[in-house]
Amino acid sequence: MSVLPLNENELRNQAPALFTEEPHYDVSDKYHFVSTIDVISEIKSLNWYPVSVEQSSVKDEDKEGYQRHLVRFRHFDDLLNPQENAVELLLFNSHDRSTAFSISAGIYRFVCSNGLVIAESVFESYKIKHIGDRYNDIQTAIDKITSFKPQLQHKINSFESITLSQAEQESFARSSLPLRFEKHLEVDIKDLLVPHRDEDIKDDLYTTLNVIQENLLRGNISGVNNVTGRKFTSREITSIGKDVDVNQGLWDIAERIASIKQPEMALAA
Known part of the structure; x- marks a missing residue:
């Protein structure tokens, strides 16, 4: 039931868009680029580690490397002592304006390898701005999900009852x-x-x-x-x-x- 975090080579092989270093040329001058891999490093410094990643396929080859991508993180405590269900942090981003940079809450159920995404009626996605003090934005979002973990586990127990x-x-x-x-x-x-x-x-x-x-x-x-x-x-x-x-x-x-x-x-x- 244990799982290891993805290393940089695995991240690069599975989702090259994470490593894109500039926005798609079609975005406006007002768009402020945020590197996904830099944010991943910041999130890791707060004890959440990437465990899965995916990127969307593209019809327009011109958008390759800029498309929507999703990274799932799990807390160090849950990696060290995995339980039947683990609360996850979900990071969404793109580099072509197709997806807002956001952090959401999810659940990973080990018995079936299913990854649920919590409805915003329960946990509102936290949008990360492309301007301003990004680190504080990210830390606030992660603190919110971390504090939400016990409440979410209680919700799961209630559903099971x-x-x-x-x-x-x-x-x-x-x-x-x-x-x-x-x-x-x-x-x-x-x-x-x-x-x-x-x-x-x-x-x-x-x-x-x-x-x-x-x-x-x-x-x-x-x-x-x-x-x-x-x-x-x-x-x-x-x-x-x-x-x-x-x-x-x-x-x-x-x-x-x-x-x-x-x-x-x-x-x-």
Whole structure:
């Protein structure tokens, strides 16, 4: 269950955009460039270490090296003593104005290697300005996520304590469909509830959230296009933006379910 931080060579091989040293030529003169790899070094100095990285594919080759990228960090304590779930720091950036420089909160679930992204209704993304005292901005954001860790772990425990009936699980799956499928694409919601490991054969809210998330993201869900009548099979989501939208949408649905099943939890939040 242990994991080692990525070294500089691994970062460079997996996401060269992290090392870009100037903005795309198409940005305005008002744009103030911030080097992602410099920020990674600053975050590491605050005891958060990069454990995974990805960058978006580009249709326009001219944007290669400037595209959106995501770096996930884990705290030194969680690397030293890994638990079932780890709170992560998510850094988003691009060098072509396509993505705001921001830090968000996430959860890594070791049993399925799923990386959740917390909805902004729970933890608001902290935007890092391209001007001003960048180090203080970053330190403030990291301090905020660090202080939020116990609250987030309590949230996970609360979700795990909420049992869902089969009908409620299906309602969760049905509510999640618009996050991935357009209205004319019909799928069997029960396919979204199929677990892929014994550890996920449970009926609690947190496990249901993770099972649906995995099925939406990994694809291989069959359905019918009601406009053309053709059958289709969903593909794995590889877009950083779509991945985040699905994750945050699922977390929002889980929050609404929790507020119905345990109103006192919503009042305490």
